[in-house]
Amino acid sequence: MAGYILKRLITAIPVLFGISVIVFLIMALIPGDPATAILGSYATPENVARLNADLGLDKPEWQQFFIWLGNMLQGDFGRSFQLNRPVLDEVLERFNATLVLAGTSFVLCSVLGIVAGVISAANQYGWADKGITFVVLLGISIPSFFLGMMMILVFAVNLRWLPASGMWPIYGDRDLWALLRHLAMPAFALSVVATGVIARLSRSAMLEVLRQDFIRTARAKGVHERGVIWRHALRAAMVSIIPVLGIQAGFVLSGAVYIEVVFQWPGIGRMLVDAILRRDILLVQGGVVIVAACYVLFNIVVDVAQSLLDPRIKT
Amino acid sequence: MSAFFKLLARNRLALGGLIVMTVVVVLALLIPVLPLADPYATNTGNRFALPFSEGALLGTDHLGRDLLSRLMWGTLLSLAVGFAAALVAATIGSAIGITAGYLVGTRILRRGEPLAALAHFAVGYGLGTVLLLVLGALPGLLTFVLVAAATGIAAWALARTAIPVLGGARVPLAVCAALFGALIAAALGAGPIITPLAIAAVGTLLLLLFYARMDVDNGLMRLVDMLMAFPYILLALAIVAALGPGLLNALIAVAAVNIPFFARNIRGITVGIANREFVDAARLAGMSDVRIILTEILPNVIPVIVIAMSTTIGWMILETAGLSFLGLGSQPPQADLGSMLGEARSALITNPHTSIVPGVMILIIVMAINLLGDGVRDALDPRLKSGALNRPLPATLVARDRAPVPAHNDGILTMSGLETQFHVKDRVYRAVGGVDLSVKPGECLGIIGESGSGKSVTALSVMGLVASPPGVITGGSVRFSGEDLVGAPYEKLRSMRGKSVAYIFQDPLATLHPLYKVGDQLIEAISSHRSIGRAEGRKKAIELLEAVRIPNAKSRVDTYPHEMSGGMRQRVGIAMALANDPEVIIADEPTTALDVTVQAQILSLLNDLRRERGLAIIFITHDFGVVGQLCDRVAVMYAGRIVEEGPTKAILDAPQHPYTARLIACVPELGEGKRRLEAIPGLPPVVDKLPDGCAFADRCDRVHASCRQGDIPLEGNGTRAVRCLFPVNMKEAAE
């Protein structure tokens, strides 16, 4: 197992390198001059040239790439000129908030989605199945940012149950309860689409598995139907559900951008959108690379989980 | 095509989606002729008018612009962009997918090709440039030589270590190419641009492909994987960041992030098609690859592309709306639905209607498209058409229209008049058409017949294990110790499964759960009927494995089914059947998947167990050789009914039914029935169109006109019975 993990980590290196090349190349395409963007259009040419030299922007692109890559490997992602603080500090702080949000949503959508899918499959064509199918359809059709806005309208403005925005109360204690109250709406709104997708997939994976011979064997042994569904069928269906969980994690992370904007969540998605609109290139580069790297690592975790779950996979 | 639309129309949800979409699209296309207000005309005096106010059916927004008009234009824009993105993604993605799938196994580079030399050259050039720059770009002679030597050695080392397959003869080629590249780099000096780096990157990629012997498929899919390593929004954001905000750029970003999805899907399908005969035939006929792809592959792939498009288009509309919502898509004053929502957000609390109007519109459109997409998928996907994806219920459905006849026999397990049918759409397959059978404790009854004769369905009907739908037990009874099991409540049936009547199935690789250890599966068989502790269960599991003569039972409990041999797996299957000391074991072709030696071992094991434990065994097979070794009595099934029954020896010596006689003649030697029933000319009748009279008539060489008139009863004297008007071997049987 340790060897397998190591192997997967090593194969991640070219992927990470590829990602940084892609990010750098896309950013290199950006027209215009960051120094002008920083100093404003009234800056003197001398000042622009000096700043460009300071930023290392006077060197050829490929050198910039290696300097950037080398610095990154040493943990130096540069400084955000807009925020005037190290990119890494900003990104890590923001990423933390995103992880809280996206992590909660991911757990929520995995559990809800799988349970809904299993119930749906176990009662195929029954009322539970029809109800779940309808809710799932609604869930994958509604834009999450619109859902979030409507939730704010109902639960924060009209019913005054939950705070409308932010991660922490402006005044008051920063305790778990406060966090949960702030987290409830955005986490739910973010999980809806993924829940729908996972439920759909779990349903069809379960239907596929339920027709297989070993299910008949379990029944012939006298295993109770509950055990047949949850122990035998679900366990086998998980083999095809888990990879989709990995993909959905990417979707949850992506959807977090909208939800962070709607709920004013201090996460990395909102930071990236702002950075793009302000052309804070180093911040965009650093943010994208770090999130992508985390996602790659997460997918390795998914693969490892998959191999733990399925003893037939050679490790 | 018309069949497709008929199927689509039958799906009411999809039809609803289609109608909604048609209305939306028609309205959107009619915009120029509709009496709508100017969507860009601001009127700050009339801001945030409520819906149904005068002159503005849906109210106005924060600049006093007419919401209805903006909604219509926004819808048109969102739809157009969504469809365009889907089309672009589908075209590019499918092109990649088809190319990759069609060229599986076609190497990008073959050994010794000039491309490989070029790749070495590129690496040498890149390395050389980098080295030059590291050394400070001195264009002196010394640097010149140094760089050439260093990169040459580096490239040579790369070539040597990367792949041992590289034969000695090719190393000089590699080194020469690399050295030449390095020299050129040194001669040109350090180019201040990104080119040497790009050249080296391409070269490295080519080298990797060359040494890893990657095929086109592998290479393309690696790239797709790389793109998929991003959460899609990051890629979209990066693209928008590079190109600048704007609706067209949002379209490009959304299309780009969806290309991998199409590429993966279409590749999978193409791989399957590219191996089919008609493609081989086209290749042999000398058609070019491009023509094969266009005329043979593409038509078969298009339905899948359509499915993939119809199920993702809604998603793409959402994504585009999302980018616009963030302010990265359409720029004011132009507005699609997403940016309408984005602009309205600041007034969410005071004037929610400006948000609700575009939001609901997106919901309606995407939902209609999703419904329609699902309908298209169901109508095009042949797997769903046949209804094969139905889940089997916990127990077979029972629909007996008449009360079962009383049992005629006093065995421990007695079937009388058992009828099981498969109801598929409007057709009824009579798999089992009135079977009477009975076993006594300690007895082994063989049921023999060709595949499709109904022998397995008979066996599965006993404990309600026939997959249902489509299976239905429509008549007769199955009595265990006098108690009728057909129509018994589920809990009753469950408590008897495995405990009173246990099963052994044919292919233990498919019938054992692949993800649980065999020990745990054995313990589960016990714990389903009585509570048992962890340690005791494990002890019992080891005992069971020992009982079926599995060596090293102690270590084997912790193995998975795929780690065992076929014979061992089948022993586990038998151990599982023994777990609760059942009275009856039904073995459904338990030795068919095994080779002859193992087969003999399993048979003798079953025989011993029967003797030791007084088990009643129903043994289902198509092999008379096996029956002869094990069974006391045998029943021959044909087309869902028993055609002959009697003591094994008597039947083997003097079969009376012409079918039985043929079956026996097919067995060359006992226990080696490899030349099986295929040797009988003709096929058994399809059980949804059973002929009148004898079902075997079409294949029988003794057939007479009277055979085809009316039902032929199963008649017999004493221990034997036969369903035939002109039986063979009557004289010997009478003696």
Ligand code: SF4
């Ligand atoms: S009844 Fe007639 S057709 Fe049928 S098996 Fe006997 S002889 Fe042949």
